[in-house]
Amino acid sequence: MSISVVYPTYLSAVVEPSKVVEIAQKLNSMGFDHVKSVTGIDFLEENKIVVVYHVSSFEDDELAQFILELKTSVDRLNPRIKSLIEIWPSAEFPERETTDLMGVTFDGQPKKERLMLIDNFEGGPPLRKDFKLKTEGIDA
Amino acid sequence: MRLVAEVDGDIIIAFEPNIGYVHRAVEKIAETKTYLQIIPLVERPMLPDTASANLGYILALEKLLDVEIPQRAQYLRMLLCEMSRIHSHLYGLGIFGNMIGSSTMFEWAFADREPFLELTQQWTGARLTASFMVPGGVRRDLPPDFTGKVLKAVAYMEQRLKDYDKIFVNNPVTIARLNGVGVIKKSEAARLGIVGPNLRASGVAYDTRKVEPYCAYGDVDFELVVREEGDCYARLLVRREEMKQSIKLIRQILDKLPSGPFFAEKYAKLINPKMKALMDQSGILRFPAVFSSLKPAKGDAISRVEAGRGELFYYIVSDGTAQPYRFRMVTPSFKNVIAFKSALLGARLADVPSVYGSLDYFPPEADR
Amino acid sequence: MENAGGTQNLKNAKNNFEKTIRKVGKRKPFSSVRNWGISFSLWPVHFTTACCGTEFAAAFCPRYDAERFGVLPFVGTRQCNVIFIEGTLTKKMAEAAKIVYDQMPEPKFVIAMGACAIDGGIFWNSYNIVRPHEILPIDAYITGCPPRPEGVLKGLIMTQEKIRKRGTPYPES
Numbered sequence: 001m002s003i004s005v006v007y008p009t010y011l012s013a014v015v016e017p018s019k020v021v022e023i024a025q026k027l028n029s030m031g032f033d034h035v036k037s038v039t040g041i042d043f044l045e046e047n048k049i050v051v052v053y054h055v056s057s058f059e060d061d062e063l064a065q066f067i068l069e070l071k072t073s074v075d076r077l078n079p080r081i082k083s084l085i086e087i088w089p090s091a092e093f094p095e096r097e098t099t100d101l102m103g104v105t106f107d108g109q110p111k112k113e114r115l116m117l118i119d120n121f122e123g124g125p126p127l128r129k130d131f132k133l134k135t136e137g138i139d140a
Numbered sequence: 141m142r143l144v145a146e147v148d149g150d151i152i153i154a155f156e157p158n159i160g161y162v163h164r165a166v167e168k169i170a171e172t173k174t175y176l177q178i179i180p181l182v183e184r185p186m187l188p189d190t191a192s193a194n195l196g197y198i199l200a201l202e203k204l205l206d207v208e209i210p211q212r213a214q215y216l217r218m219l220l221c222e223m224s225r226i227h228s229h230l231y232g233l234g235i236f237g238n239m240i241g242s243s244t245m246f247e248w249a250f251a252d253r254e255p256f257l258e259l260t261q262q263w264t265g266a267r268l269t270a271s272f273m274v275p276g277g278v279r280r281d282l283p284p285d286f287t288g289k290v291l292k293a294v295a296y297m298e299q300r301l302k303d304y305d306k307i308f309v310n311n312p313v314t315i316a317r318l319n320g321v322g323v324i325k326k327s328e329a330a331r332l333g334i335v336g337p338n339l340r341a342s343g344v345a346y347d348t349r350k351v352e353p354y355c356a357y358g359d360v361d362f363e364l365v366v367r368e369e370g371d372c373y374a375r376l377l378v379r380r381e382e383m384k385q386s387i388k389l390i391r392q393i394l395d396k397l398p399s400g401p402f403f404a405e406k407y408a409k410l411i412n413p414k415m416k417a418l419m420d421q422s423g424i425l426r427f428p429a430v431f432s433s434l435k436p437a438k439g440d441a442i443s444r445v446e447a448g449r450g451e452l453f454y455y456i457v458s459d460g461t462a463q464p465y466r467f468r469m470v471t472p473s474f475k476n477v478i479a480f481k482s483a484l485l486g487a488r489l490a491d492v493p494s495v496y497g498s499l500d501y502f503p504p505e506a507d508r
Numbered sequence: 509m510e511n512a513g514g515t516q517n518l519k520n521a522k523n524n525f526e527k528t529i530r531k532v533g534k535r536k537p538f539s540s541v542r543n544w545g546i547s548f549s550l551w552p553v554h555f556t557t558a559c560c561g562t563e564f565a566a567a568f569c570p571r572y573d574a575e576r577f578g579v580l581p582f583v584g585t586r587q588c589n590v591i592f593i594e595g596t597l598t599k600k601m602a603e604a605a606k607i608v609y610d611q612m613p614e615p616k617f618v619i620a621m622g623a624c625a626i627d628g629g630i631f632w633n634s635y636n637i638v639r640p641h642e643i644l645p646i647d648a649y650i651t652g653c654p655p656r657p658e659g660v661l662k663g664l665i666m667t668q669e670k671i672r673k674r675g676t677p678y679p680e681s
Contacts, residue, residue, distance in 0.1 A: 181630060
């Protein structure tokens with residue numbers, strides 16, 4: 001795991017997928033009590049999807065100034081990662097949105113229905129880079 | 141949105157919100173537009189409170205562009221945000237009154253939004269979607285004798301808050317319907333991740349303007365409004381009290397407004413000299429040519445601001461080209477969806493409108 | 509047997525009466541009165557589609573006061589005769605909009621409000637939206653993003669004039 005300081009209140013850490021749950025439990029006991037967002041970034045050439053968690057604190061005054069970012073990579077053809085909903089209940093809706101729009105499966109999420117899209121949506125997960133939209137001036 | 145409730149007689153035993161009816165894919169469309177074209181796109185989900193959406197995006201972008209904003213522009217940005225907060229809370233109170241049956245509150249609240257929308261229009265040119273803040277500063281300076289009009293509007297609003305007390309807030313019907321309904325306890329509120337006045341009504345003293353002061357919020361002083369009960373009535377009182385704090389902030393901002401330029405020097409020297417002369421004469425910004433394809437540095441940037449409904453979070457991943465690689469926007473209403481599940485367990489079916497109105501949920505904002 | 513004949517005569521008389529009423533009702537003084545009545549009692553369904561709903565609600569506030577035109581937003585679909593498509597129609601919402609439109613009784617009207625309801629607006633290349641004119645027959649378009657409340661009133665007045673000038677069809681049984 002490696003940590004870097006992007007600017008004084010924003011810390012970024014790259015972790016391996018197998019260690020995420022352990023690190024999340026440690027952060028929870030330190031005082032980071034909620035997840036601000038769960039993002040998926042698609043890298044088509046490198047064949048990976050990077051899942052990013054942003055965590056911070058509401059109740060601890062000193063930790064509330066910092067936002068800590070946890071980045072893990074999963075394989076693009078079979079993106080599965082353990083869900084952090086047991087440790088941080090606030091991750092429920094952001095994780096369900098990432099499953100719906102990016103196609104990443106979180107093991108441990110109780111609800112399997114889609115959140116944002118209709119049930120018979122065609123064309124694969126929309127936020128991936130191979131799902132193209134029309135752009136003005138090029139093909140519209 | 142669609143709410144699915146499982147009831148046993150009249151008591152709710154499970155509650156599930158079904159969202160996604162206004163999902164217009166702002167995040168995907170932002171990958172096909174240039175950085176300046178994203179400004180109107182980002183304002184549309186948060187229509188009652190567009191100034192904060194605009195400000196949050198510009199703060200994240202300026203971290204990648206490395207530009208210094210003049211003091212007068214910081215104060216003007218704060219002024220628009222506070223005026224926007226007042227009419228966003230009035231919208232919330234109006235819809236809340238309509239949901240529990242008080243159409244007088246609905247009509248009064250919407251009528252009292254009009255002075256602030258009229259002032260916004262005289263200043264920026266549009267009622268709601270002003271698109272006023274650009275990287276480097278703001279787009280217009282204050283018109284002449286604007287300060288007097290704003291002070292008159294806030295004095296009128298202070299008088300009206302007393303009328304609202306008589307007709308809605310201290311009304312025995314309101315108190316009977318809202319007292320003790322939809323309680324979210326303090327220990328749950330922080331762990332569920334809810335934000336904004338809902339969090340402050342449950343006892344957690346958290347406001348992004350105090351934790352990480354952006355613009356010039358470190359130089360002005362206001363109090364955090366916190367209540368302990370966590371029920372619908374507490375949320376109503378927090379919103380009403382926050383409007384008073386915004387009025388106090390507006391008076392301080394107009395008092396301390398410094399003089400100077402309203403656009404950063406780094407970009408102002410790139411404007412064509414003829415256009416610059418027009419700009420100094422009329423007080424309206426003319427864009428430099430570099431804005432048509434702004435290329436910020438490669439890297440990540442985040443920013444958070446306190447909108448009317450709670451904390452708004454932006455995350456931009458840029459790869460050095462004119463379009464962002466990944467654009468993430470997490471709105472306060474999306475974080476508040478989870479409050480529906482826990483606030484309504486054990487309540488009666490007729491309490492659903494009270495809780496919905498008190499959480500001030502705006503569906504286009506949650507689904508983006 | 510006698511009663512059967514009596515019932516048949518009653519049915520014939522009723523059918524003839526209805527045919528006469530329809531023929532006479534399409535003529536000048538009666539149809540004008542009917543159209544005048546319909547145009548001043550258009551009740552929209554409470555069906556907020558997207559962000560234009562903010563300015564639609566503002567059109568009912570005391571400054572612009574749409575209720576003086578006879579418009580009253582109502583919650584039951586069976587008692588309403590106009591539907592405002594406020595803003596973008598996503599795929600999930602389009603299914604609900606079609607169901608609500610089918611539940612309304614005839615004669616009914618549709619007013620499309622905002623740039624998104626005309627041809628997609630600022631979200632024209634989104635993967636999740638539907639153009640309203642592909643699923644519903646639209647009577648008036650209101651431009652703007654969001655339209656000013658005066659624009660909403662103008663769209664309403666245009667629909668009222670259209671009803672009075674061109675009339676509305678009788679629903680054929």
